[in-house]
Amino acid sequence: MKFSEQWLREWVNPDLSTSVLGHQLTMAGLEVDAIEPVAPEHTGVVIGKILSAEKHPDADKLQVCLVDVGELSEQPLQIVCGAKNARPGLIVACAMIKAVLPGNFKIKKSKLRGVVSMGMLCSEKEIGLADNAEGIMELPLDAPIGTTINDYLQLNDVSIELGLTPNRGDCFSIAGIARETGVMTRNDVTPVSITEQTVTIDDTMDINVDAQEACPRYVGRIIKNVNIKAETPMWMQEKLRRCGNRSISPLVDITNFVMIELGQPMHAFDLDKIQGKINVRMAQQDEKLSLLDGQEISLNSDNLVIADDNQALALAGIMGGESSAVGDNTQHILLESAFFNPEKIIGKARAHGLHTDSSHRFERGVSPELQVQAIERATELILQIAGGEVGPIAEQRFAAHIPQAKAVFLRKEKILKVLGVEIDDKTVKDVLQRLEMDVVDCDDGWQVTAPAFRFDIEYDVDLIEEIGRIYGYDNLPFTLPHGSIEMSACPEDTINELKVKQLMVDLGYQEAICYSFVEPKAQNLITPDNPGIKLTNPISEELSVMRTSLWTGLIGALVYNQNRQQNRIRMFEVGSRFVPGADSASNSNEASTDANNASSKDGLLQEVMIAGIINGTAFPEQWGEKARAVDFFDLKADVEALLSLGGDLASYHFAAEQNPALHPGQSARIYKDNHPVGWMGTLHPNVAKAMDVKSTSILFELEFAAISGAKVPNFKIMSKFPAIRRDIAIIVDDETNSSAIINTIRQTAKTTLAQNKAAEQETGQNSSESESNVRVELFDVYVGDGVDAGKKSLAVSLSLQEQSRTLKDDEIDTLIQAVLSDLEQQHGAKLRD
Structure with a gap:
């Protein structure tokens, strides 16, 4: 959520600097991601009026303009300008001699094709108010000549960007942030005055809501004879720009303005493009809808749509459709404002590859009490800017499906347990009431009911969190946690x-x-x-x-x-x-x-x-x-x-x-x-x-x-008898794996030694039942002279050791013969000469 500090201070104006205000917002859980000036620094740019614009004598694309800057100059300034929209009577932004534009661009007296130029007429881009511009900046006709642009547009402002968590959908508006600021700083909030607009025509729109659970409240109003050619006032354009929205057209700007101001997304349909009545229903599977951004999507049966009698007009809570969009020829509009169940909106935008300001708010929850207020506020602005005739409000409301805040019981003792500090009852009640919660005293606590816009209050810990952040995290004591440490099991047969x-x-x-x-x-x-x-x-x-x-x-x-x-x-x-x-x-x-x-x-x-x-x-x-x-x-x-x-x-x-x-x-x-x-x-x-x-x-x-498994180490007495080593070199095929050779040698050696022990036991001779130690190592691989093509020579050492006796030469010879025999049978190996 990005907003203008000046706009916020129109609602609540605490005696805090910008940096302190940002810190307090962060400490209240509304983390400030960035604070940036609304325009880059510049000086010497004033409001002027073009008195005349004559063609340059030596350049077809240039004009020589005389510009009145009021008392700042005794004579009109002669300025050479290349903008196509420069014309007599236009109120412009004029950079005078010695002005400094963004990027440290200094304005000096100059000659352009032989004609003296005493300044520069600026576009929005040149003074840092836009990324692109097609001509010089056009200001309202009532803009005071000679006043600096900084003073006129109040550019000594900053944009503050909040990284709001999903549970704080109530703060996606100036009204919500002002409410939080007022609570934190104990300042009164002055909301915008919203009055019921006078109805001048009887036209209404029939509204049918089939998906009552998904849309339990839908409000619409017809406004006729709107001047679609009207211009959005500069003050509204600037407020939108400082909140990250560009000006598009009066009707779109007004609905965006109300959304940012109050938190209620809205949409305007071209009334003449609606066939029959408005139907709020679930989409048919694979139903097609062309959106405002030009793409056509295929709807699913779980998508909520706003439709007329013939087709879907909008993807509810996400984006309007192209077929009913307000255009250059629009005269009559249907203004809508609705409450959509967040559970029916969550994930639907992303499923179609979309993300809009509306879906961002509806997914997190919009107050079900805002719809009529938003309609009245938008109507007032439309009448001020574009005129028109106002019809009565048509509303469909299904109370059974509108979320009702439940009372949450908050025990006094749990506040101490969770926060680690004892807060007196008066302070607890004061904090909760300033947050617009209904508080009823009980024997050992309070029954607390959250306002409609707080979808995140469900349990007592949610209330304790509110008390903690408003009481001030800095005021909570630093207490080291107490606990006992238990050694976790660490079995030897497991590798963690x-x-x-x-x-x-x-x-x-x-x-x-x-x-x-x-x-x-x-x-x-x-x-x-x-x-x-x-x-x-x-x-x-x-x-x-x-x-x-x-x-x-x-x-x-x-x-x-x-x-x-x-x-x-x-x-x-x-x-x-x-x-x-x-x-x-x-x-x-x-x-x-x-x-x-x-x-x-x-x-x-x-x-x-x-x-x-x-x-x-x-x-x-x-x-x-x-x-x-x-x-x-x-x-x-x-x-x-x-x-x-x-x-x-x-x-x-x-x-x-x-x-x-x-x-x-x-x-x-x-x-x-x-x-x-x-x-x-x-x-x-x-x-x-x-x-x-x-x-x-x-x-x-x-x-x-x-x-992750491991062998548990076992103690084994080391043999005091010598180990016997024999080396053998064998010829095998190139494809033969050396590990297979080693495994065969090891297995044969162990089997042969075991058979020898068994024979000794049968003849009554002493024989240890301990395992024989057999170690096999590959120490050379040779390919070349003396070895046939497609063959290789492997040299292997075989070390043998018994626990109870020294092995005899005839035993070793028998074992080696058994090894060679098995190698030949299993791998075709031959003893190398």
Whole structure:
């Protein structure tokens, strides 16, 4: 809500400076976002009258004007002007010699094509009253010659912009802000005088309200023979401008003026374009309506419309229609003022991509007692400015559907409990009564009924909030809260989110927090088989679907940083993805179904994920390491560090699989105990190009539940017997995964050692039942001379250790033979010569 301070002070004028007034409004809950002068600073601009305007002798587009500036000059000023609207008799804004215009533009005596010019005739743009102007400023004929523009237009004013919360719909008007200011400063409010207008004709409009619950009050009045060519007075234009509205035409300006002044949106129909009577009804499904802004919308059955007998004329509470709009030939109008149930208006404007001053107010609630006052006020202004003949007011009112304020019981003791200060009964009653609430004394408190314009008063805490803000937050004591601290459970078998995030930060990543809503085209690139759920009322088209992967937002954040010269980027995010479909949980491991995830009745799975992305160089710029770009294995090391948090890295493995968002041959799926839990790989070049990623990026995504479990540490006595190491080199196909080789060796070694123990027990020999220690490490990969094409050599170390004895050479040889045999059977491996 933007308003003029001068306009506010016409209603209530506290003895406060602008800055103090702004502070008090903020402390009362009406936060001031900005205080700005209504016009940039300038000097030396006065009101003048053009006495003559002759064509310049040497320039077709210039005129030589004689301008009377009153007593400021003994002779009329000769000023050369290029504006087309310069003409004799026009009252103008004249910048005299030594005047300084906005931007420190100084006016000097000059010659234009050989003709002396003693000043400049100004447009609204040149003195900072408009962004654009087609000619010089035209002032009313009664403007006093020689008076400065600053004094005449009272430009020593400021515009104050409030960031109102949705619950304070009553403050979207000068009247509402004045009421609050009067309460805060204990000043009397002088509202504008609204009188019942004299009816001069009998014409009325038949009004039929079918949607009585949505529109329990509708008021209309016919005004005939309106002068549509009349000009909006300068004082009204200026008040509208200072509130952020531009002047359009007298009738539109008047309805906007009343809306800002009283808070009641209004609309004027061209009476001659209405067929039959006015019908307030719900729209038919897919009914068409062309709006004032030129767009045609398709209505839904839950849209409330104002219609005649043939068609919809306006989208109720939001915007009028083009077919019944007031135009240059309008003579007779129907002026409407209505109360619409906020619940029937909320979200309807956004559903059609609209947002208007009317919808902004009706969604938050307009007083159901304002309609007739607004009609009378608008009628008075129309008669003053455009003339006309006034008909009687036609009204439809359905009391059963008009909101009735309920009495709220306020206990004295709760005020102390909530505010922490004891406020005497007299002060409590005074505050509530000044807020125009009806207060009735009870034994231990009060029964309080809020006025019609306060839709936000429903509970006793709402009343306590009112008492606190009017009493003054600065007057409330600073009291430290008291409470006991309980240690939360921290089970050893769980890895919490904080620990995961701390690890990522330690690895050099920065946390990103992205929207859960993403751009549909970007999401289709990442998960083409799962486009996600489209929002009914999106914030914008770029944020219109629920994300099915955290990658979409992370890639957008990466591009944002790249565009700002960030060349080394490492980011991660922990957040939810939203997977539609009842079978969406099929790709989740069994451990994922915990408190981190939730499924809705319609099959929507909300999964908590962790994702990361790296881009740029592997190391920060330095002299100790040569610069190189990040690669697949840089990220794989970080992912393995993440998987190792639970102490069970062996239960995870990576498998080369294809993902449409990842580069073929540089992507892997991550499994835990043979259940897929995530992906990692290089971003696909086509996706990178479409999303404007400038260099190679590698990324991963994991189900958070899959890494949140941990193995509880168990004490194990270290063996005092030596470990035996054997190295083997085998030849395998290029496509063979080294992790599969290692798993086979480890499994065979453990099985063989277990069989040896069982044999010893059968022969009566001593045998420890403790687990054997088997460690397998890949220490070399070779491709080249001596190895056939399509093959590779893997060198693996196998370390074996028992708790109770030293292993014998024949046991080791038997074990190695078993390992080689299994490797050949399962992977076609041959011992390298």
